[in-house]
Amino acid sequence: MLNLSIILEDSARNAPDRTALVFGDLRLPYSMVDSVANQVANLLAARGIGRGDKVALLCPNVPYFPFVYFGILKAGATVVPLNVLLQPREITYHLTDSGARALFCFEGTAELPMGERGREGFDATEGCEHFFVLPATPLATESEHGESIWAALDGMPGEFETVQTGPEDVAAILYTSGTTGRPKGAELTHANLLINTMVSDEMFPTDPGGDVSLAVLPLFHSFGQTSVMNVSLRRRATLVLMPRFEPGEALELMRREKVSIFAGVPTMYWAMLSKIHADGAEVPTTLKVAVSGAAACPVEVLKDFEATFGVPILEGYGLSETSPAACFNQLSRPTKPGTIGFPIWGVQMRLVDGDWNTIEGEGPGEIAIRGHNVMKGYHGRPEETAEVLRDGWFRTGDVATRDEDGYYAVFDRTKDMIIRGGFNVYPREVEEVLMTHPAVSLAAVVGVPHASHGEEVKAYVIPAPGATASEAELVAWSRENMAAYKYPRIIEFREHLPMTATGKILKRELR
Template identity: 80%
Template sequence: MLNLSIVLEDSARTAPDDTAIVFGDLRLPYSMVDTIANQVANLLVARGIGKGDKVALACPNLPYFPFVYFGILKAGATVVPLNVLLQSREIAYHLDDSDAKALFCFEGSPELPLGERGKAGFEAAEGCEHFFVLPATALATESEYGESIWAALNGMAGEFQTVQTAPEDTAVILYTSGTTGQPKGAELSHQNMLMNAMVSDEMFPRTPGGDTYLAVLPLFHSFGQTVVMNTGFRRRSTIVLMPRFEPGEALALMTKENVTFFAGVPTMFWAMLTKIHAEGVPVPSALRLAVAGGASSPVEVLRDFQQTFGVGILEGYGLSETSPVASFNQLGRPTKPGTIGTPIWGVEMRLIDSDWKTIEGEGPGEIAIRGHNVMKGYYGRPEATDEVMNDGWFRTGDIATRDADGYYAIIDRAKDMIIRGGFNVYPRELEEVLMTHPAVSLAAVVGVAHESHGEEVKAYVILTAGASITEAELVDWCRENMAAYKYPRVIEFRDSLPMTATGKILKRELR
């Protein structure tokens, strides 16, 4: 018997009155989060949903998320978290593809009409039988979109005997962003998810007197789910929920709630630093640990953060398919900025070529991963699973080098690599160089089609506030600082760059 819901249940047993969740003025103790999750489990069982069934959850970072997430797990069912930016057609696809029996959907707001999209997606999905609305107004028992969770939970008992699940039973199906073809659902077992939360917990020292996490990474994404919610609940921390990242608001919340642990993607750290330097916003003083993942952090951002906050950013690496954490710059070992550290406990990494053959020495090569964190496979897609799995090893599609101490450094996504006139150009390397220019605040480099070279190198740049430089001047500077075959011939200035819900720069929209 192993069920991921133990990360909540154990803390609710040992520290029932400790604050589990802060949302605005709301402070909810562990006992209450566990009780509502029990009611959700009772509701699912009452509606005929149980062990092995799939239940979808479309909800931003609100208290509803852990209530429903852990309720589904307690019932022995599988959670299918959905990105809140999906359109109706995409919601229907995910419900059909995962064989979801029910959908819990946030009502949304005028800016994010999630209730409307969710309802339409639910109606278009054939096998999905139950639609529960998570109302925008606290405790509202009615919604124009359907049955409110509060009406449904009325009369449900607050105790529940958690269904016995085996370590290899599927706890969560996480859909990968699908940069190629349709999104695929990575099946992660209770053991995958629980081990990843436990190892993450052991890796980060606890703050005496308890930790406070800022949860601004979306909880529907593997990074926020494992490293913030599940790890935070396991160590009885307080989790401050923030539904949308806004740098000023994040800094204010960190100060107000004495946040000790912040996990984010590089663009979040960049935005907070920009806010501090441009407007003199006070630097939060309680922060003890900052963790980055999701994309490579520019070394300039790492350096600036260390100087500004007095805390280094620890970079890690992982994917939805690896629950997600696979490697980390671990405390107790030297931190090497610009690397993703070394494999976490119980996980192996190696560099391979396209035929799965091991590449010795520095590489470069594609990262392959084996260990307790690797998914069971893609749900309902044996061929897609066979393409990426071999004898327990999972191939990531990420190209990296490895130094003599065993630290890995990502050069780029295999598919982001630009081939210009037969030469391999790695955008990440050029972005690093561009960001050393004082006028450049953020850069994204992509390949664009070119008749004679195949691809040409193009950079999109956000300038530092008040900087004046022309695109031609910046191209000249690049020519002096980068090899002839790789410097960007085209530069376009932008006020902002397109990003995913998790804050990764959407390069496919720039191409």
């Protein structure tokens, strides 16, 4: 018997009155978070959803996320967290691909109408039976989009006997785009996620008085889910929820809530430092641990942050497929800025060539990972699983070097991926959607440097004969058809694109 929900249950049992979540003026103790999660589990059981069923969750960093996430796990079901920026057609794809039986969907705002998009995506999906609205107004029992969770939970008991799941049962399916363009779901087991949470937690000393962690990384993403939410709940810390990153507000929350742990992507650190230097914003003084991942952090930012905050940024590395943490600059050995550190406990890494042969010495080579953190496989995709998994080793598609002390440094992606503001954008997926537009004959999408987002999405387009669409029209159309982080902000029309003899577009010449 092993169920990831033990991290919440254990803390609720041992520190019931400690504050688990802070959201605006709301302060919720561990006992309450656990009891609402129990109600969610009772609701799912009452609707006939249990072990092995998939339940999708479309929700930003608000208290509903942990309530529902742990409720689904307690019921023995598998959580399928969805990116909050998805458009209806993308939501339908994820629900269909995962075989989700229910969707819990946040109502959203006028700017980000998640409830509306979620409902439209749900209505277009065969086989997804239940739609629960997470209302934006606290405790509202009605919603124009469907059944409110508060109405559904009415009368549900606050106790629930957690379903006995096995270590190899899938706890979560995290969608990650592939080079093939269609997102695929990495199946992570209870053992994968629980061990990764425990090892990540034990890398940093716990404050006996109680740590305070700021959750601004999206909880639907593996980094926010494991390294922030799950680690925080396991160590009985207080999790301060922030739905949307804004540097001034983040610094203000850090000061007000006395935040001691912060995990972010490099652009967040850059934005906070810019705010401090430009506007003279006050530097929070309670920070003890700062962690960065998702993209390489510029060494200048690392130096500036340590000089300004008096705390080094510890860089790490991982993927959705590795639960995510795999490699980290850890306190047991010196930090090397510009590297991702060395493998965490229980994880092995090596560099391989295209035929899986080990590359000795510094490399470069593609990172392969083996350990307790490696996914079971891609949901419903045996061929794609076989391409990346062999003898327990997972090949990442990231190219790195390794120094004589065993520290790795990632310097390129074999996958042409664009990282825009911490979100992964896969060019092929954007190209495929662009090419559904009648005015587009061919599209090549690349990342171009951008001051605050790290990279911006740029599309080179060969127009269809006789087509008259303008750049602005194509950008507007893309905005309607793709998630906000994916669509190209820059479009350049070309008569030709550089190609190899076999007709492959030479993207390096376009960057």
